[in-house]
Amino acid sequence: VEAQDSARLQELMEPFHAADIADLLEQVDDDDRRALIALMGDEFDGDILSELAEGVREDVIAALAPQVLSQAVLELESDDVVDLIEDLEEPTQETILEILEASDRVAVEQALSLPEYSAGRLMQREVVMAPEHWSVGEAIDYMRAHDDLPEQFYHIVLVDPRLRPVGQTTLGKIMSSRREVKLADIVEESFRTFRVDEEEGDVAYAFNQYHLISAPVTDGEGRLVGVITIDDAMIVLQEENEEDIRRLAGIGVESLNDRTLTIVRQRFPWLFVNLITAILASLVIAQFEETIGAIVALAVLMPIVASMGGNAGTQSLTVAVRSLATRDLTGSNAIRVLRREIVAGLVNGCVFAILMGIIGFLWFGTPMLGAVIATAMVINLVIAGLAGILIPLTLDKVGVDPALASGVFVTTVTDVMGFFVFLGLAGIFLI
Amino acid sequence: VEAQDSARLQELMEPFHAADIADLLEQVDDDDRRALIALMGDEFDGDILSELAEGVREDVIAALAPQVLSQAVLELESDDVVDLIEDLEEPTQETILEILEASDRVAVEQALSLPEYSAGRLMQREVVMAPEHWSVGEAIDYMRAHDDLPEQFYHIVLVDPRLRPVGQTTLGKIMSSRREVKLADIVEESFRTFRVDEEEGDVAYAFNQYHLISAPVTDGEGRLVGVITIDDAMIVLQEENEEDIRRLAGIGVESLNDRTLTIVRQRFPWLFVNLITAILASLVIAQFEETIGAIVALAVLMPIVASMGGNAGTQSLTVAVRSLATRDLTGSNAIRVLRREIVAGLVNGCVFAILMGIIGFLWFGTPMLGAVIATAMVINLVIAGLAGILIPLTLDKVGVDPALASGVFVTTVTDVMGFFVFLGLAGIFLI
Structure with a gap:
């Protein structure tokens, strides 16, 4: 790159997949990125744009010459263009929409008008369908006659005269059946359709739960309008997991490519909430200033009780949050899970109580x-187990994402209770 | 269920997918589970066994009558049997292996002899392959003639005379091409194979990165031995994410179905490590006992500094751990990321320093x-940013999973440094 050798660079990049080139563009810094793009010249693969993280994508689009951008965008299928532009800013969206041919532009605009994170945004509009009464032979002849079939498809969707999907047949089954077999006789056993306005999270859950490969999407009248494939569902599932992890840690959707100011802004709110809860805990400590003044050892030991409670609470809440996410924790087993957490808190609490009691005695x-x-210690670990389950469950009930807010509440409870119980007991029994 | 009405139960369960019945069995308690299984009678779908969580699976197998179990197991394909039994205990494994027919038993035992978490364990052995010189027509005739094709397949793998895979063609492309077209002319552009001993994590990464649908698996000599499909990769990816989340929170592979004793044992080690680091922090505080004795306000305020550092550190480390997992954080951008974290720590540190400085002044x-x-505050937030990136990077370099151990190290650093800097400065400037 330093030698500005464009031909050599193109040769080097040739064997790489668009996803890898996108990763490379993400990892270098701004100047190198612009230099790389300039050197890549006129041959900019549209797929690279799709693979780029959102922060970087905007920059790369700005760095591309208009005719190179047009060519790259025109290569893409319409559902990829939707993915590409849905998170871009208005003016950049406009630029790209203007490049598209009229028919594609309408399709993209239509998709963008559907609610974000819906099945409709996820689906591709190109579907291979057949009337329910067709035979294998008719289906094969139909496919032979059409050269505009989608690049990837795995099923033929059977529809009734009103275009409502009634079943689907895998290509494998069609291939291995004789021409006169009816498609309706070789449909897949488990068949599910999604409505265009269903949440993408629910779609991804169903793909994972029922091992779907592709599934038809229907509009308000139940008519077939598109198909969602497992690779789209896989991406959603990945995103949802990522979101859960990040929310548990109190960070937003930040990525390594964000500018420093963005991450400062993203992390600030959580740190601010934490400051407030920390001050809350300090107010509890302040109630016992006299006790601490009399026995300074209390100040030395008190963070241990709070910290153990915080950790035990985080363990319980992570189990609860994930079980809610995978829909394993429901009303019917909540009581049983809660009982288990209380016992676990009690058992571990007793073990650590004995350990810490001995250490405290030997030390002071x-x-x-x-x-x-x-x-x-025992009291705070039991409280931690309780709070770790009850708080996510309650948040989930009132419609707040438990991954987002549970952490603050649980550690507030364990900190406040840890300091209160420890210093309170000390005030009663040691003074 | 309470009415013991077996016929009614079967009727109720009929429309449900095996995965849902498995979920139901997981959620009820032990007695209800046994009652349910007894009522389900002779018709126990083998797929339900595959869908069950490991803890419950063992119980359900024990509860099934031998002939019901045999029938359920014989329904399954050989790779599902491998999934089913690989995590079961020896005696249960033996019981199931004895049910299988000789040929299946050999296949299953062969698969079990491969290293756990390898591509070989993930693949299915049933592959549809064709010599590289075949035409579309020959392939279709071949598939028509064979009725033992796998239930789900999406590609035909082209092999050379030594059975080494050279490319693959989607069924869709075959369908839409005329009979005389050579398969070799319609192969997919991006084609990847995996070795049988490759790690399943690497396989899942490649499926996600390159949007693969299915890919051939080869043995040591490069011969085709099986095929991995996207649904298997999706499961691995889910498991790895889940593992990361759980490890970040200091819990093992526990699930809602584990017995209380299991979760007590699983959570104990992490709590124990936390106790040691908490004591370490206490030892630091103990060095300043005199200072605290003189100004008790220090004991009130010191948890705030430590807690803010811990939170900021967790934010940075989560970004680092996830970026390592998705392979976005590499040697080439580590310095840039580190610089960004330092600046972010400095900026947020200054904001909170001003805020907390005012509060501290007003309060006391x-x-x-x-x-x-x-x-x-400023110093600890910068340290938090540094530790949050450097510790996961170092652990990753020396081959320890950063998700597993980073949390302890980072919070130890921020606790110890938080108390040390705050009390140390207080000792110098306030006494």
């Missing part, structure tokens, strides 16, 4: 201090 | 106390 030579920290 | 009326907590 006061048996009563050992007893106080041991009791506080 | 000592301007110097405000200055001390403000300075400690």
Whole structure:
């Protein structure tokens, strides 16, 4: 790259997949990125744009010469263009829509008018369908006669006269059946359709749960309008997991490619909430200033109780949040799970209480201090188990994403209760 | 169920997918589960066994009458049997292997002899292949003539005379081409094969990165031995994400179905490690006992500095761990990411320093106390950003899963440094 050797670069890049080139563009810094794009010249694969992370995509589009951009965009299928532009800013969206041919533009605009994160955004409009009464032979002849079939398809969807899907047959089954066999006789056993306005998360869940490969999408009247394939569902599932992980850690949708200011802004709110809860915990400590003034050892030991509670709470809440996400935790087993958490908190609490009681006694030579920290430990670990399950469940019930907010609430509870129980018991029994 | 009405139950269950029945069996408690299984009678779908979580699967197998179990297992394809039994205990494995017919038993035992989490365990052995010189017509005739084709397949793999895969053609392309077209002329552009001993994580990554639908698996000599499809890759990807989330939270592979004792044992090690790091932090506080004795306000404020550092550190480390998992964080951009984290820590640190400085001053009326907590805040947030990136990177370099261990290290650093800097500065400037 440094030698500005464009021909050599194109030769080097030739064997790489668009996804890898996109990764490369994401990893280099701004100047190198612009230099690379300039060197890649007129041959810019449209797929690279689709593969780029959103932050970088905007930059790359701005760096491309208009005619190179046109060529790249025209290569893409219409559902890829939707993916490409749905998260871009208005002016960039406009630029790309203007490049498209009229018919494609209408399709893209139509897709963009559907609610975000819906099945309609996910689907491709190109579907191979056949009337339900067709035979294998008729289907094969039809496919032979059409050279505008989608690039990838795995099923033929059978539709009734009103274009409502009634079943689907895999290409494999069609291939291995004789020409006179009716398509309707070799349909797949498990068949599911999605409505165009269904949430993409529900679609991805169904693909995962029922091992679907592709499934038809219908409009309000039940007519076939598109098809969703497993690779689209896989991407949604990945995104949802990623979102859960990031929300549990208190970060937004940030990626490695965001500018520093973006990540500062993204992380600020969570840190701010944490500051408030930390001050809340400090207010509890402040109630016991006299007790601490009398026995400074309490200040030394108190973070241990809070920290153990915070950790135990995080363990429980992660299990709860993930079980809610995978729909394993429901009303019917909540009580059983809760009972299990209480017992687990009690058992681990007792073990650590004994351990910490001995350490506290040996360290400061006061048996009563050992007893106080041991009791506080048991109580806080049980509270942690309870809070770790009840808080996500409650948030889920009232419609807040438990991954987003559970962490703050649970650690607030364990911090506040940890300090309160420990210092409170100390005030009663040690002063 | 309470009415013991077996016929009614079967009628109720009829429309449900095996995956849903498995979920139901997981959610009810032990007694109800046994009652349900008894009522389901002789008609136990083998797929339900495959769908069950491991903990419950063992129980259900034990609860099934031997002849019902045989029938259920014999329904399954050989790769499903491998999935089914690979995590079961020896005696249960033996029971099921004995049910199988000789040829299937050999196939299953062969698969089980491959390393766990390898491509070989993931693949199905049934592959549809064709010599590379065949035409579309020959392929279709071949498929028509064979009625033992796999249930689901999407490609025909082209092989050379030594059975080495050289490309693959989608069924869709075959369908839409005329009989005389050579298969070799309609192969897919991007074609990847996996070796039988490749890690399943790498396979899943490639499926996701290159949008593969299915890909051939080869043995040591490069001969075709099986095929991996996207649904298998999707499961692996899900498992890896789940593992990352759970490891970040310090829990093992536990599920809602584990017994209380199992989860106590699983959570204990992490809590124990946390106890040690908490004691480490306490030892730091103990060094400043005199300072705290003189100014008790320090004990009230010190958890705030540590807690903010811990949170900021968790944010950075989650970004780092996920970027490592998705292979976005590499040697080439590590320095840039690190620089970004330092600046982000500095900026957010300054904002919170001002905020906390004012609060500290207003609360306790000592301007110097405000200055001390403000300075400690900035320093600890920068340290948090640094530790949050450097620790996962280092762990990854030395071959430890960063998701597993980063959390402990980062919070230890931010706790220890938080207390040390805050109390140390206080000791110098306030006493």
